[in-house]
Each structure stands twice: as C-alpha cells, then as structure tokens.
C-alpha cells in the first residue's frame with residue numbers, strides 16, 4: 001500500500017479504528033480538527049465497550065485513570081415512586097471479566113484513546129481540519145486538509161470518515177436523512193453537590209412529565225455530576241437560547257431531580273446539542289467508509305453512542321483487512337460492513353422506538369423474570385446479532401395488547417403519534 005489509510009476525526013470511532021488498524025499492521029493517519037483535550041457530550045458507557053477496551057489493550061488505562069465505575073442504571077418515574085434499578089452483575093457477558101463499565105470525562109477519555117492510537121502506530125495530526133474529500137469520478141482518492149491555515153492534499157486508497165455529528169463526507173455527498181420519528185434536543189452542564197442518592201455510581205434517568213422528555217444524571221468524578229435535559233424540538237424551541245431558565249424549569253418538574261439538585265452548584269457553561277438523530281443513505285462507497293456518528297446517530301437514551309462508534313471501528317477494521325487482501329476498496333467489497341453495522345444499530349433503534357412508544361414498558365419488562373436478563377443484555381450493548389434479542393418482539397406484542405385492550409391500565413401512557421406498524425419507516429425498512 002503506497003499511502004496510509006486516512007481517518008477523519010480522532011474521537012472514539014476514529015481513534016479505535018486507528019488502534020485496530022495499527023494492531024493489524026495497516027498504516028493509517030488520523031486527522032483531528034481539534035486540539036485535545038476538548039469537551040464532548042456522551043459520558044456514560046455500556047458494558048459491551050469493555051470488550052473493545054480489552055482487545056485494544058486499553059483496559060489498564062481505563063482502570064489506572066480512575067474513571068467512575070458504573071455498576072448499573074436507575075430509572076425514575078415522573079412522580080416520586082420507587083426507581084427501577086438494574087445491575088450489570090446480574091447478567092455476566094462473554095469475554096468481560098468485570099461487572100461494571102465506566103462514566104467518563106470525555107475530554108480525558110478521548111485524549112487518552114487518541115494517545116493510545118498514536119502509541120500503537122497511528123500517525124496523529126491534531127489541529128488538522130479536513131475541508132473536503134477528493135474524488136476521481138465516484139471514487140474517493142484523498143482529502144484537502146487545513147493544517148493551521150495551510151491547505152494540503154493527501155492521497156489514500158481509502159478514506160474513513162469518523163468526524164462525528166459533523167458528518168464531513170455525508171454532508172458533502174448530501175446523503176444525510178433526518179430521522180423521521182425523533183427530533184430530540186439536549187441542554188447539559190456539570191454540577192457539584194448533586195445528591196446522587198443510594199446508587200451514586202449508576203447512571204440515573206429521570207422521566208419528565210412531558211412527551212419524550214427525560215434528564216440524565218451521570219457521575220463524572222467523586223464530586224462532579226453531569227446533568228442533561230432532553231426534550232422534543234417544540235419544547236426546546238421555547239428556550240429561545242435562555243438555557244439556564246429552561247434547564248431550571250424542566251429539571252425542577254420531576255420530584256427526584258428537584259430533590260437531587262436542591263444544593264447543586266453549576267461548574268461549567270450550559271451546552272446545547274440540537275437536532276441530532278439521522279442516518280446516511282449509505283455507509284460505504286468506492287474508496288470510502290463511515291464510522292461512528294458520521295454514519296448514523298440514534299437517540300442517546302440508552303448510552304449507546306460510544307459503544308456503537310467503537311464497534312463500528314472494529315467492524316470497519318475487519319472489513320478493511322479483507323479489502324486490502326483482495327486489493328479491492330469498491331463499494332461492493334465494503335458492503336458487508338454496512339450491513340453488519342446497520343443491523344446492530346437498528347436493534348438499538350427499535351428498542352428506542354418501543355421505549356418512547358410506551359415509556360413504562362421498560363419497568364414492566366424488567367419486572368418479568370423471563371425478560372429481565374434480555375432487557376439487561378440490551379442495556380449492556382450486546383445487540384449486534386438480532387437473534388440474540390427476542391425481547392424486542394415480546395415488547396412489540398405487549399404494546400399491541402395495550403393498544404387493543406379497552407381500559408388497559410397503561411393505555412394513557414401510549415404515544416399515539418409514534419406508529420410501530422408496517423408503515424413505520426424503521427427499523428428494518430431503514431436497513
């Protein structure tokens with residue numbers, strides 16, 4: 001191979017791909033626009049990510065850095081009833097030898113992972129913003145990149161876009177499709193003195209008394225807690241840029257959060273994440289691939305983003321090895337990667353859809369002994385083989401029962417605007 005493979009972006013997707021390629025002896029360059037450390041949303045992990053850390057020899061770094069250990073998740077209904085808890089220890093996972101995952105300061109985590117990629121052999125350039133991907137006909141051949149004000153052209157046999165929600169290549173090719181069902185927005189900041197309650201290291205999800213509204217509570221250090229309010233676009237628009245008042249209004253609307261935040265002190269600025277669910281028409285083309293958020297982003301209710309980014313890096317690396325052996329970087333040769341990733345993310349998506357359709361369904365299924373472990377398995381992120389998650393069909397059947405049973409107790413909780421029938425353009429129609 002004359003030129004190394006180019007990876008656009010050094011977040012978890014791009015850095016993990018660099019690690020996998022270097023471990024396989026495949027030269028690669030990571031072009032990262034920012035200078036790390038840089039802040040980033042997405043601080044709570046799922047346990048399936050641990051397997052990737054092990055494969056990349058990165059688990060020791062995670063441990064030595066002292067990131068908060070996440071043993072489970074807690075879900076708080078709108079009225080102050082008892083929260084529902086799950087602990088990862090209940091469902092051991094193959095190849096994972098610990099009963100926790102991590103909550104991270106993304107500035108620190110991303111910096112360490114990118115450094116690890118460099119140590120394993122990736123050539124890393126920070127402050128290198130890719131302006132566009134260059135094509136010869138339909139085939140990607142290189143990138144135009146801005147190195148601190150100087151534009152350079154780099155050629156490569158394969159360009160991998162891992163630029164996150166910036167979606168460099170997807171935007172350039174105009175292949176981005178906004179999600180037809182979800183239009184969620186978030187406002188978040190870090191706080192001290194949040195009362196984390198009896199399970200301080202869990203992620204806590206608090207439901208809000210508005211449609212598809214919820215709050216995350218993620219411990220970042222012993223003293224700092226990340227809090228984020230998520231709502232639909234029409235609710236968010238009422239903020240009119242006044243994030244503090246808007247955050248205050250919604251976070252105080254559920255008793256458990258109001259109580260947790262009674263003495264809280266904000267330690268950094270509010271940030272807004274807008275309009276974030278989408279997918280690209282295609283994840284691969286002649287001479288290019290999309291990894292992580294640059295391919296698809298689904299609602300973060302189940303903390304899936306970093307896991308999907310790192311799994312997509314793993315799948316991409318396996319596909320690249322095959323393509324390299326065959327000296328074939330055509331769209332057809334790369335297509336198995338697309339199919340594999342779409343399958344996995346569509347399971348997350350289906351779970352998210354079912355969840356928003358009937359938010360109490362989660363508590364109902366966690367309480368059923370025959371389904372509890374299957375729900376837990378989903379929450380742990382082992383979703384890449386749909387045959388492993390029969391609970392999704394059981395949830396759809398349950399929703400149908402609620403919909404068709406006059407006087408069913410859960411009927412008032414159904415989101416009538418969200419259709420799960422054949423006409424719903426998800427999840428498999430989207431694949």
Ligand SMILES: Cc1cc2nc3c(=O)[nH]c(=O)nc-3n(C[C@H](O)[C@H](O)[C@H](O)COP(=O)(O)OP(=O)(O)OC[C@H]3O[C@@H](n4cnc5c(N)ncnc54)[C@H](O)[C@@H]3O)c2cc1C
Pocket residue numbers: 008009010011012013014031032033034040041042043044045046128129130131162163164165166168185186228273276291292293294300303304305306307309
């Ligand atoms: C509200 C919200 C809450 C979330 N919560 C969670 C959570 O709790 N847990 C979780 O796992 N995920 C969460 N996520 C998702 C998570 O943030 C992402 O899925 C994850 O960061 C994806 O990693 P990535 O490497 O694909 O992209 P990114 O992490 O975004 O990395 C992309 C990198 O590319 C660089 N870049 C961009 N443009 C260019 C360019 N032109 N040239 C060069 N470099 C470029 C960027 O600087 C960046 O460093 C959340 C997302 C949102 C919106």
